[in-house]
Amino acid sequence: MARPRTFDEAKVLSAVVDAFWVRGYEGTSTRDLVRCTGLNQPSLYNAFGDKRCLYRRALTHYLECSVRERIRRLEGLPDAATAITLFFTEVLDRSLNDPLHRGCLLVNSALEAHTDDADLRQAIAEEFETIRSFFESRLQVFSLQGDGVREIDAKQGAHHLLSLLLGVRVLARLNPDPACVTDAVDLALNSLGLTPLALATLTKSPCTESP
Structure with missing residues (x-):
């Protein structure tokens, strides 16, 4: 049974938006994403997918x-x-x-x-x-x-x-x-x-x- 999420998805996506917005896709590392969200890499990717999927989610959040x-x-x-x-x-x-x-x-x-x-x-x-x-x-x-x-x-x-x-x-x-x-x-x-x-x-x- 999957554990319930203990973080605010909108806040995490906003932090990811800021990271990609400043550094771009190529310039943003997994370490940058971990640092700005406060989540470890497994938690981040389990919730949103790999870096490319996370970028798409962040872009959609930005556009909304x-x-x-x-x-x-x-x-x-x-x-x-x-x-x-x-x-x-x-x-x-x-x-x-x-x-x-x-x-x-x-x-x-x-x-x-x-x-x-x-x-x-x-x-x-x-x-x-x-x-x-x-x-x-x-x-x-x-x-x-x-x-x-x-x-x-x-x-x-x-x-x-x-x-x-x-x-x-x-x-x-x-x-x-x-x-x-x-x-x-x-x-x-x-x-x-x-x-x-x-x-x-x-x-x-x-x-x-x-x-």
């Missing part, structure tokens, strides 16, 4: 407390234009105020994923599609709210916003210059007729993480 939570919350806003702007406002706030310049674990995973890890690459692609679909659906609603997109197709606009998001995440990690990334976002929002960053009010995620 960041991208997925943000999309669920912002989809409920009545103003579709503000929903998109707030998405970028929150991303910029977290990216530019992170003293470790960790960027986004999802984007970091995409840059680090090996070509032979088809499952991980597919999972990352699906998350990117979720973000793109959010942008497209909000642009479609925006176009019906009176002052929507007139000359730019919602699908094209969504592709543009996703590309911008990925670029901003990388820039904020390598060169966290607020003017550089803020100007890029404002230019894109303005081209689509969306709410400027300065007019959006930052909302706080109920999650304890700040990705």
Whole structure:
């Protein structure tokens, strides 16, 4: 009969997220994972599987407390234009105020994923599609709210916003210059007729993480 777990799974996964987020998959050793979680290797791997399985669980935990939570919350806003702007406002706030310049674990995973890890690459692609679909659906609603997109197709606009998001995440990690990334976002929002960053009010995620 299996012993009941004596640890908080969410806290352990949060600690694992922090380890992988700072060091990356390849740079994080089993010793690092043992040290940050307080669990010995057998307990850690018995609960979550090997290092690769643990990384996937950690990535899912990260996404639930960041991208997925943000999309669920912002989809409920009545103003579709503000929903998109707030998405970028929150991303910029977290990216530019992170003293470790960790960027986004999802984007970091995409840059680090090996070509032979088809499952991980597919999972990352699906998350990117979720973000793109959010942008497209909000642009479609925006176009019906009176002052929507007139000359730019919602699908094209969504592709543009996703590309911008990925670029901003990388820039904020390598060169966290607020003017550089803020100007890029404002230019894109303005081209689509969306709410400027300065007019959006930052909302706080109920999650304890700040990705």
